[in-house]
Amino acid sequence: MKLPIYLDYQATTPVDPRVLDAMIPYFTEHFGNAASRSHPFGWEAEAAIEKAREQIAALIGASSKEIVITSGSTEAINLALKGAAEMYAEKGKHVITSQAEHKAVLDTCKHLEKLGCEVTYLQPDKTGRVSVEAVAAALRPDTILVALMWANNEVGTLNPVREIGELCHSKGVLFFSDATQAVGKVPVDVEADHVDLLCVSAHKLYGPKGVGALYVRRKGPRVRLVAQMDGGGHERGMRSGTLNVTGIVGLGKACELARLEMAEEAKRTAALRDRLEQRITSALDFVHLNGNREHRLPNCLNLSFAFVEGESLIMGISKIAVSSGSACTSASLEPSHVLRAMAVGDDLAHSSIRFGIGRFTTEADVDFAAEQVITAVKRLRELSPLYEMAQEGIDIKTVNWQAANH
Amino acid sequence: MAYSNKVLDHYNNPRNVGSLDKGSQSVGTGIVGAPECGDVMKLQIQVEGDRIVDAKFKTFGCGSAIASSSLATEWLKGKTIDEAMQIKNTQIVEELALPPVKIHCSVLAEDAIKSAIADYKKKQGEAQS
Numbered sequence: 268m269k270l271p272i273y274l275d276y277q278a279t280t281p282v283d284p285r286v287l288d289a290m291i292p293y294f295t296e297h298f299g300n301a302a303s304r305s306h307p308f309g310w311e312a313e314a315a316i317e318k319a320r321e322q323i324a325a326l327i328g329a330s331s332k333e334i335v336i337t338s339g340s341t342e343a344i345n346l347a348l349k350g351a352a353e354m355y356a357e358k359g360k361h362v363i364t365s366q367a368e369h370k371a372v373l374d375t376c377k378h379l380e381k382l383g384c385e386v387t388y389l390q391p392d393k394t395g396r397v398s399v400e401a402v403a404a405a406l407r408p409d410t411i412l413v414a415l416m417w418a419n420n421e422v423g424t425l426n427p428v429r430e431i432g433e434l435c436h437s438k439g440v441l442f443f444s445d446a447t448q449a450v451g452k453v454p455v456d457v458e459a460d461h462v463d464l465l466c467v468s469a470h471k472l473y474g475p476k477g478v479g480a481l482y483v484r485r486k487g488p489r490v491r492l493v494a495q496m497d498g499g500g501h502e503r504g505m506r507s508g509t510l511n512v513t514g515i516v517g518l519g520k521a522c523e524l525a526r527l528e529m530a531e532e533a534k535r536t537a538a539l540r541d542r543l544e545q546r547i548t549s550a551l552d553f554v555h556l557n558g559n560r561e562h563r564l565p566n567c568l569n570l571s572f573a574f575v576e577g578e579s580l581i582m583g584i585s586k587i588a589v590s591s592g593s594a595c596t597s598a599s600l601e602p603s604h605v606l607r608a609m610a611v612g613d614d615l616a617h618s619s620i621r622f623g624i625g626r627f628t629t630e631a632d633v634d635f636a637a638e639q640v641i642t643a644v645k646r647l648r649e650l651s652p653l654y655e656m657a658q659e660g661i662d663i664k665t666v667n668w669q670a671a672n673h
Numbered sequence: 674m675a676y677s678n679k680v681l682d683h684y685n686n687p688r689n690v691g692s693l694d695k696g697s698q699s700v701g702t703g704i705v706g707a708p709e710c711g712d713v714m715k716l717q718i719q720v721e722g723d724r725i726v727d728a729k730f731k732t733f734g735c736g737s738a739i740a741s742s743s744l745a746t747e748w749l750k751g752k753t754i755d756e757a758m759q760i761k762n763t764q765i766v767e768e769l770a771l772p773p774v775k776i777h778c779s780v781l782a783e784d785a786i787k788s789a790i791a792d793y794k795k796k797q798g799e800a801q802s
Binding site: 574575576577578579582583602612613614617649650651652653654655663668 | 676681684687690692704706707708709710711712713714715731732733734735736738739
C-alpha cells in the first residue's frame, strides 16, 4: 500500500492515464493554434477542440455550440455571474444564491454588490440543502439570476436542481449552477434540469488542472453574456484567449470516460463511502454525519468527531490525505462557512473531516483509513477535557465558558 | 502546515496527560478557551508548600495547542508558584517554534497556568478565612 492514501477527491483528482494518453500528441505533434485558419496545424487543433466540445456537451445533455472553454470553474463562475449581471442590468439587479456556495460564487456575488446589484444569500437547511420554496420566496420582479450549486464541495449535499430550474424557467429568471463537484459523479442534464448556465472543471473528474467549461444555453432562453476577457474574440466572443488545446482535449476525454463509466463508478464509490462510515461509527461514539443522507454525492463523506479538534485529528491521521472544516487548517482561523451556514455548531465544525473517495480508491484503502481514524480519535479523546466532561454527564453546551475561564 | 519537531514530539508523546482531584485543597485547576473557538485547555497543578509537585493537562485543540499545554506542565513541575507566574507565552513560542497563526495557543497556555494558580490561591484564601 502506497502511503499516504489519497482521500481528498473533492479537492482534486489525478489525471486518468487514458486522459493523459489522449493529451500527449497535442503537446508536440499537433501543436497548432486552433485559431489558425490558414494551415493544417490550426485545422488539426480546431478539430480536436470540436471533438472535445462534443464530448463535454454529451456528458451534460448540451449541444457543442453551447460550450465555452475557460481556465476552470472559478473563471466560468466569474463569466456567468458578472457577464449575466452586466448583460441583463436593464432588466433587474437582484441575484439569489446561498450561504453554502463555494467562495468563487460568494466572492463574485460580493463583487456584484459593489457594482450595485442586490444579492440574497439563502440559508440552507441543516443538511446543506436549499429548498425550492426558499428560492420561490426570495424571487422578486427584478430578479435576473439564481446561482445555486449542484453538489456542495464540503458535505456533498445535492440541491433540488430540477425543481429550482423549473421554477426559474417558469418565472423567466436565469439559473446558473456550479456543477464542479457534480459533473461526472451524478447525472446532469441541462435540458431536463432546466439549467441555463453551468460550470465544469476538468481536474475534478480525472482531467488536467487549468481547464474547464461554461455551458451557456442557446435557446429557450438564449442566454447572452458580456465577455469578461477581451481580445481576439475566441469562444464566440465570450472568452478571448488562445485555446489550451492539450487541456481541452484532456477535459473532453475525461468527460467521455465519465459518461461511459459514471453509473458503475458511482455505485462502487458509494459502497466504499458507506463501508468507511460503517467501520468508523461501529467503533466510535459521538460521530455526526454532516450533510444529507438521501441527497448526496456518492463519493463524499463528511463526519464530525465530537470533542476532538480537526487539525489535531488530521495530524494524527497523517497517513491519509483528507480535508478538515476546522479553522486551524485555513489562514482565516474561522471554521468552514458551509458548516456554519448549516448551523452545525462551531464546536462540531472544528471537528469535521471530509473523506473524498474516487476512481482509484480501493477497499483496502478505506479499511486502512478507518483504522487510522479510530485510533487517532480514541487517543485524542483521552486528551480531551471535553470528552471527559461528556463522560461525567456535563453537557458542554450548557457550560459558561466565559465564567469557566475566570 | 509544517510543524516543528518539538511540536510533533509533544503531540505524539504528550507529557503529563490526565487529571488531578479537582476537589483537593492542594490542587489548582484552570480551564481556558471555548469549544466554538477550537481550543479548550484544562491544566491542573498540585502544590506542596509553595512548590508545584505535579501538573496534568487535557487539551482539545490543534497540535500546537496540545504541545503548548504539554510543555507547560513540564515546565511547571518543580517550580515555585512565583516562578510559575513568570512563565511567558513568548517562551513557549520560542521553545516550540510556533508560527504567527499559532501564537494564540501559547497565550492560552499562559492563561491556563495563571488560571490554575489563581484557583489554587483562592482555595488557600478560603481555607484561611
